[in-house]
Amino acid sequence: MTSAITGLIGREIRKAGRSGGSWAQGAVFFILFTVLSAFALGPEQEFRSNLAPALVWLAASLASQLSLDRLFAEDLRDGTLECWFVDGQSLVEFSIGKFISHWLVVFTPILILSPLAALMLGAPVSILALTFISLAIGGPALVFMGGMVSALTANLRGSGLLIVLISGPLLAAPLIFGVGAVQTADIASSELKILGAISLGAMVIAPVIATLALKVHLE
Amino acid sequence: MFSYFANPVRFQNLCRILVPVLGIGALLLIVPAWVMGLFLVPPDYQQGDTFRIIYVHVPAVIVASLAYAFLAGASFVSFVWRHSLADTAAKAAAPVGAALTFLGLFTGALWGKPMWGAYWVWDARLTSTLIMLFLFLGYIAIRSAIRDEVASTRIAAITAMIGAINLPIIKFSVDWWSSLHQPASLLRAGGPAIDASMSWPLYMSIAGYACLFGWLVLQQMQSELDERRAYALVQRASGRIASKASAQSKGNPDA
Numbered sequence: 214m215t216s217a218i219t220g221l222i223g224r225e226i227r228k229a230g231r232s233g234g235s236w237a238q239g240a241v242f243f244i245l246f247t248v249l250s251a252f253a254l255g256p257e258q259e260f261r262s263n264l265a266p267a268l269v270w271l272a273a274s275l276a277s278q279l280s281l282d283r284l285f286a287e288d289l290r291d292g293t294l295e296c297w298f299v300d301g302q303s304l305v306e307f308s309i310g311k312f313i314s315h316w317l318v319v320f321t322p323i324l325i326l327s328p329l330a331a332l333m334l335g336a337p338v339s340i341l342a343l344t345f346i347s348l349a350i351g352g353p354a355l356v357f358m359g360g361m362v363s364a365l366t367a368n369l370r371g372s373g374l375l376i377v378l379i380s381g382p383l384l385a386a387p388l389i390f391g392v393g394a395v396q397t398a399d400i401a402s403s404e405l406k407i408l409g410a411i412s413l414g415a416m417v418i419a420p421v422i423a424t425l426a427l428k429v430h431l432e
Numbered sequence: 433m434f435s436y437f438a439n440p441v442r443f444q445n446l447c448r449i450l451v452p453v454l455g456i457g458a459l460l461l462i463v464p465a466w467v468m469g470l471f472l473v474p475p476d477y478q479q480g481d482t483f484r485i486i487y488v489h490v491p492a493v494i495v496a497s498l499a500y501a502f503l504a505g506a507s508f509v510s511f512v513w514r515h516s517l518a519d520t521a522a523k524a525a526a527p528v529g530a531a532l533t534f535l536g537l538f539t540g541a542l543w544g545k546p547m548w549g550a551y552w553v554w555d556a557r558l559t560s561t562l563i564m565l566f567l568f569l570g571y572i573a574i575r576s577a578i579r580d581e582v583a584s585t586r587i588a589a590i591t592a593m594i595g596a597i598n599l600p601i602i603k604f605s606v607d608w609w610s611s612l613h614q615p616a617s618l619l620r621a622g623g624p625a626i627d628a629s630m631s632w633p634l635y636m637s638i639a640g641y642a643c644l645f646g647w648l649v650l651q652q653m654q655s656e657l658d659e660r661r662a663y664a665l666v667q668r669a670s671g672r673i674a675s676k677a678s679a680q681s682k683g684n685p686d687a
Contacts, residue, residue: 361594365587369577379570379591382563383598386605393609407608411601418597422590429586 217302218310225314239276240322246272247330258335265336266344266395269327273348274384274391277320277355281376284311284360285367285423289430298431308423312360320352340398347394347405354387354412357419364423368430387411438517440657447654454647461640469633476630485543487633491641493536493561499529499645500564503571504596507589517653519585522592523575524652528645530568537561556606563602567595 229236250268254261288294288311297307327348328341336344362380366372387408394404437443469487476483503525509518540558541551552558574591578584 365574365591366577368580368583372577375570375573375577378566378573379594382566382570382595382602385559385563386598386601389605389609422594426587426590429583429590432582 215306218306218313221307221310222314222317225311226318229314229318235280236318237322239279239319240326242279243272243276243323243326244330246276247333251334262335262337265331265334266340267392268334269331269336269344270348270351270388270391270395272330273323273327273352274355274388276323277352278359278377278380278384280319281315281359281363281380282366282371282373284315284363285427286363286369286372289367289427294427295431304424304427305420308360308364308420308427312357312419312423315360316352316356320356324348324352340395343395343398343400346400347391347408350394350405351387351391351408351412354408354415355384357412357415358383358387361415361419361423361426364426367427438515440517443517444654444657447650451647451650451654454643454650458640458643458647461636461643465633465637465640469630469637473630473633479547482543482546485539487637489536489539489543490634491638492532492539494638495641495645496529496532496536496561496564498642499525499532500567500595500599502649503529503568504592507592511586511589511593516585519589520653520656521649522589524649524656525645526568526571526575528648528652530565530572532641532645533561533565533568537565554606556603559606560599560603564595564599567592567599571595 247268250272251261254264285294288297294307298304324345328345331341331344332338359376359380362376362383363372365379366375369375390404390408390411394402394408397404399405437446466487470484473484475481503522506518506522506525509515510522537558540561544553545551571588571592575584575588578587
């Protein structure tokens with residue numbers, strides 16, 4: 214990783230620390246979603262524990278899309294992106310840095326809370342570790358795909374719904390394999406491997422597409 | 433040939449011939465195909481009269497998929513070579529494709545209820561068609577959300593290309609998913625081969641829908657080009673009036 218990327222990530226984390234806790238939005242949404250879905254599903258333990266992996270994955274994939282509308286928009290508006298570009302730095306590196314910092318700031322708390330959320334929904338203790346591992350492997354797919362879409366809409370105000378409309382179809386594949394991986398209850402399942410492949414593919418493609426979009430906004 | 437007709441003037445000359453041909457073609461193909469399919473063809477030995485919806489349903493889905501391929505291809509040309517005519521084509525194709533996809537899903541649901549016992553089944557083909565509808569809607573939404581003409585063209589083109597990469601992935605994942613979770617009894621593989629008396633109206637109606645798609649897209653493109661020309665003429669005329677006015681005021685300092 215170049216020093217530019219690490220510098221950017223450091224700046225993003227400092228900014229998140231000073232933002233008055235808005236970084237925790239995703240984690241709060243994640244926990245609220247699981248609590249409310251427990252109410253919606255009713256008191257029957259077995260029914261809930263069967264649905265726990267699906268609900269945790271659903272909550273995590275939606276929560277990871279929160280606050281994506283600001284990922285590039287602020288840097289585009291206040292000129293940070295332009296400075297970076299005029300400075301001759303690579304926009305691919307900029308997008309990678311932004312995605313990694315979104316992953317660290319927004320997704321890591323969700324990841325840490327995920328075994329707790331699964332437990333609250335009544336999932337058996339044996340699959341808690343697998344829930345965590347599958348989200349750790351699938352997380353980059355969720356963050357990079359959503360981040361790529363947020364680069365497309367960077368020059369729009371109030372683009373939250375538009376981001377979800379476009380990134381929604383993209384999230385289908387990680388969701389299918391993520392939930393499938395937990396349900397197999399097997400650490401070496403092929404679902405988990407395919408989930409890893411989707412994440413790796415997203416990590417390669419998303420920064421390139423985000424760069425194309427950012428160049429359009431800078432034109 | 434494509435680069436020859438990439439010139440808007442030549443393209444509009446071509447349109448003047450193609451639009452009526454496609455329009456009449458659509459009419460002459462769809463109307464007889466539907467009359468034959470809905471009234472004259474013998475009922476299916478298993479599905480009875482219900483199968484007749486095939487003449488409305490199957491062509492809609494096939495032409496909708498072609499429309500997405502067309503949208504993605506035109507977007508690619510527009511993004512890489514910045515050709516405005518390709519962008520006009522993509523812009524015109526998206527709503528028509530969305531409408532055909534919706535028609536396909538709707539008629540499919542009506543057909544699914546008597547045949548499978550459910551309006552909706554999370555089968556791979558149904559799911560990817562639904563996702564295709566969302567891709568069309570996302571394209572239209574992002575296109576209309578971005579005010580700046582150039583930016584909206586290019587961002588929408590990227591969106592269409594992302595969707596083209598995503599569709600096969602979705603198809604593959606849902607195949608995997610439904611094979612794990614769903615009994616295969618709902619959809620029979622293959623089924624009896626369709627008789628020639630039933631297949632001819634189907635081919636005709638597919639060709640007719642394709643003509644209809646071409647007719648709608650070309651007409652939309654024509655009016656878009658006319659609108660642009662009208663805008664340019666107004667700009668030029670107002671510029672002439674403004675320069676005349678400034679020349680007059682210069683020649684006459686008292687005014």
